[in-house]
Amino acid sequence: MIHKDLIIIGGGPSGLCAAKTALEAGISVLLIDRSPNLGGQLVKQTHKFFGSKEQYAKTRGFDIAKKLISDLNDFENLEIKSNTTVTGLYPDHVVTTYDNHEYLRYQAKAVILATGASEKFLAFENNDLPGIYGAGAVQTLMNNYGVLPGSEIVMVGSGNIGLIVSYQLLQAGVKVKAIIEAAPTIGGYKVHASKIRRLGIPIYTSTTIKRAIGTDSIEKIEIVSLDEKWVEIPNTNQIISLDALCISVGLSPMYQLISMINAETKFISELGGFVPVIDYHHQTSVPNVFVCGDAVGIEEASSAMMEGYLTGLYVANSLHKPHPKENELITHYESQLSMLRDGPFGIKTKIGLEKLRKGIQHVK
Numbered sequence: 001m002i003h004k005d006l007i008i009i010g011g012g013p014s015g016l017c018a019a020k021t022a023l024e025a026g027i028s029v030l031l032i033d034r035s036p037n038l039g040g041q042l043v044k045q046t047h048k049f050f051g052s053k054e055q056y057a058k059t060r061g062f063d064i065a066k067k068l069i070s071d072l073n074d075f076e077n078l079e080i081k082s083n084t085t086v087t088g089l090y091p092d093h094v095v096t097t098y099d100n101h102e103y104l105r106y107q108a109k110a111v112i113l114a115t116g117a118s119e120k121f122l123a124f125e126n127n128d129l130p131g132i133y134g135a136g137a138v139q140t141l142m143n144n145y146g147v148l149p150g151s152e153i154v155m156v157g158s159g160n161i162g163l164i165v166s167y168q169l170l171q172a173g174v175k176v177k178a179i180i181e182a183a184p185t186i187g188g189y190k191v192h193a194s195k196i197r198r199l200g201i202p203i204y205t206s207t208t209i210k211r212a213i214g215t216d217s218i219e220k221i222e223i224v225s226l227d228e229k230w231v232e233i234p235n236t237n238q239i240i241s242l243d244a245l246c247i248s249v250g251l252s253p254m255y256q257l258i259s260m261i262n263a264e265t266k267f268i269s270e271l272g273g274f275v276p277v278i279d280y281h282h283q284t285s286v287p288n289v290f291v292c293g294d295a296v297g298i299e300e301a302s303s304a305m306m307e308g309y310l311t312g313l314y315v316a317n318s319l320h321k322p323h324p325k326e327n328e329l330i331t332h333y334e335s336q337l338s339m340l341r342d343g344p345f346g347i348k349t350k351i352g353l354e355k356l357r358k359g360i361q362h363v364k
Helices: 013-024 040-044 061-070 135-145 160-171 190-198 301-318 326-341 346-357
Strands: 002-009 029-032 078-081 085-089 094-099 102-113 117-119 132-134 152-156 175-180 207-214 218-225 238-241 244-247 251-253 265-268 273-276 289-291
Touching: 002 013, 013 029, 013 040, 013 061, 013 301, 040 061, 040 135, 061 301, 085 102, 102 301, 117 135, 132 135, 135 160, 135 244, 152 160, 160 175, 160 190, 160 244, 175 207, 218 244, 251 273, 265 346, 289 301, 301 326, 326 346
Parallel strands: 002 029, 002 102, 029 078, 102 289, 132 244, 152 175, 152 244
Antiparallel strands: 085 094, 094 102, 117 251, 207 218, 218 238, 265 273
8 A cells, every 4th residue: 555645636727737736735646547648638728718818818728727737746745647547436545546457555644535527428320430520539630630520511500619629620720610609599609709790600509419320420410490499399400521620518527436435516517517515615425535627517618627626725724734934825716716707607516516515424
């Protein structure tokens, strides 16, 4: 058994930021990530962020990842295990990993889950045809490996990810034939949608995909209009030719590890699905097991970073090694997080968090 003060599972924006404030407090940290490189979703994001200077406004996602990683370079009390899969989490803070054909067991005084989220998918006829991708897969192909998913594509979903990836496809020379959205309104920021429309790409709201058509790979799709009750409207079917389809219909928090220790969870639709119940210090119903970032509610990466910084501070206090600037930093990051959630897209998160925390019994 290998002992650590703190184990952080997930090396995306939230995990990296949690590591920074915990390390500054003098805590020994083991940071584990299943990918070969740290940074999570940031490493494939080429668009510039919104927000304030503290939230890396006007900086591209992959550059933010480089900055967050470089912030950890000088800490001797940090161990990083990348390309490593966490296979188990247990109530006594034991974490098991598999790396290079070797299983290892660690025990920590505290654990932070910053496991992020997975992409949701749609159920429709022939949805397993080659050429159907999630938006994250398309970003990885294009922005990490320089591979185009196809030459003519339709995007399903008009949230920020769908709109941004559509624009990135256009920049790469792909013809985006349409964006379709089942809801009656566009889900993402108007600035993204306006940019797409100026480039001549139609956005069809109250519209969904009925089936994919093809033999060895996708060749066409059939779309259909929906009424106000989300029921198919007869005789509104359209056939669109394409060679790739991108699905961007949201994310689901990755709560599975937390379920292994029987921590309390709730289904909160505003937060993306099942999430662990946490107190105001991001602690779950299992003492000294904390969660931050998309694993506890889907938000922008900027919010995940602020949550990460705060969680590192809360853990340091819980382990009786408070950060030397604890009060000042908590006030600062809570203010930044509140500012991010004050926008129109933050209302849903606030409602979700209120539902999540209502009636919790483990607040310190």
